[in-house]
Amino acid sequence: MIPVTGFSGKTVAVFGLARTGLTAARALVAGGAKLAVWDENADARARAAAEGLPLVDLSQADFSRFAALMVSPGVPLTHPEPHWVVNKAQAAGVEILGDIELFARTVNAAEPWKRPKIAAITGTNGKSTTTALLGHILNAAGKDALIGGNIGAGVLGLEGMHGGAVYVLELSSYQLDLTSSLRADAAVLLNVSPDHLDRHGGMEGYLAAKRRVFLNQDKGDTAIVGVDDAIGQNLCTELLALNRRTIRPISAGRAMGRGYYALQGLLYDATGERTVEVCDLSRAPGLPGRHNWQNAAAAYAAALALGVSPGDAADALMSFPGLAHRMEDVGAIGRVRFVNDSKATNADAARQAMCAIPKFYWIAGGREKAGGIAPLADLYDRVEKAYLIGEAAEDFARTLQGAAPVEACGTLERAVEHAWRDAAASGRDAVVLLSPACASFDQFPDFEVRGDAFRSLVQALRDPPARQAAG
Known part of the structure; x- marks a missing residue:
């Protein structure tokens, strides 16, 4: 745990008591703060009470007694409208913070010899893989890398700071919106495409949140920017002007006169006097597909910025095992292979898996994002059949009408069973791909639970007695 400094003897309100909120509450207490915690969910309140955290109904509380309000990233600040707890804090002039900001202030207040290095990674797609990959490279090179933020453990739940540590943080736009004093030694923006637009009031607000990953950087820091989209190209030009x-x-799409790029799977370093071939990413089993080549270029660039040698970084790219829920091979039954891409919560993310597999039986659906799956129309000819689940099933069926066979399955269990049945009946090598292109919240708490359910269902198909016992 990283005890939060700066609030000793003061009372901090904490709203939202899931993973982030509970971790922050513990870290605030460890730093000497007093708390008033609340969640609209009764089960979350019960878990907090079981830990001895003081429950206070913030809807009835006097906010003038609070030094700050710590909110979980899911609490809307501005759009579609501010949450009531945000309105109450602002009316009382109380500062609103997130856990990343608490971490940043604690780092900034530490003695210079205790301050760790920080790598901050964001982007619409690929940030989880890049974060895990960079952590893998750093640890393989003998550095003390700790991975957290929007992946794995909440940042304040990681091991205490020391000067030799490197904190590798995946940051969502929600987290960045609540962060103002983080300074990253290496900051990565992989790509930007429309996502969470309702939360940010449109594309301009979403991009503004993503750009915050570069806040406070100065001489000696490194900004790593994906330039395979126009937004990234423009941002890179702006940063160069500073x-x-x-x-x-x-x-991962074109040669450049400077920077790092991958072509046909070969990763190149064009930062020196001559361009050098780094490694052949097509031979890296944990990094399939062009989208992963961009992730690899970003992680390689960040690793070098953090002191890893080019040779060590290249070796670690080849040994990366891959990331759960992102094109994760969860096994085969006969000639049918199952791929868990539950992390694909929008169309752009699903595109990456769909481009990497020539033909597949596609499980898609959930809570639809803006634009649905219409942007994937150029890939419909790869779909042997679509098995649609969740709230988006009806809309997706209309979108796919005439382009691919469709079956409305409703549940993930039914979709897995029917996709396997049809794939097995084809008599060919086949792939069942869970790449939902949707959020999970209509049927699952998050994409990880959805991916775990998929993995369990595949295991049950492989082991029918276990399936019967479970039923």
Whole structure:
């Protein structure tokens, strides 16, 4: 745990008591703060009470007695409208913070010899893989890398700070919206495409949140920017004009005069006097597909910025085992292979898996994002059949009408069973792909639970007696 400094003897309100909120509450207490915690969910309140955290109904509380309000990232600040707890804090002039900001202030207040290095990674797609990959490279090179933020453990639940540590943080746009004083030694923006637009009031607000990953960087820091989209290209140009930090463009689609890029699976370093071939990513089993080549370029760039040698970084790319729920091979039954891509919560993310597999039986659906699956129309010819689940099933069926066979399954269990049945009946090598292109919240708490359910259902198909016992 990282005890939060700066609030000793003061009372901090904490709203939202899931993973982030509970971790922050514990870290605030460890730093000497007093708390008033609340959640609208009764089960969450019960878990907090079981830990001895003081429950206070914040809807009835006097906010003038609070030094700050710590909110979980899911609490809306501005759009579609501010949450009531945000309105109450603002009316009382109380500062609103997130756990990443609490971490940043604690780092900034530490003695110089205790301050760790920080890598901050964001983007619409690929940030979880890049975060895990960079952590893998750093640890393989003998550094003390700790991974958290929007992946794995909440940042304040990681091991205490020391000067030799490197905190590798995946940051969502929600977290960045609540962060103002984080300074990243290596900051990565992989890509930007429309997502969470309702939360940010449109594309301009979403991009503004993502850009915050570069806040406070100065000379000696490194900004790594994906330039395979127009937004990234423009941002890279803007950062270059500031002429402070080191700028490293990355690409998985074109050669560049400077930066790091991958072509046909070969990763190149064009930051020196001549371009050097780094490694052949097509031979890296944990990094399949072009989208992963961009992730690899970003992680390689960040690793070098954090002191890893080029040779060590290249070796670690080849040994990366891959990330759960992102094109994760969860096994085969006969000639049918099952791929868990539950992390694909929008169309752009699903595109990455769909481009990597020539033909597949597609399980899709959930809570639909803006634009649905219409942007994937150029890939419909790869779909042997679509098995649709959740709230989006009806809309997706209309979108796919005439382009691919469709079956409305409703539940993930039914979709897995029917996709396997049809794939097995084909008599060919086949792939059943869970790449939902949707949020999970209509049927599952998060994409991880959805992916775990898929893995369990595949295991049950492989082991029918276990399935019967479970039923």
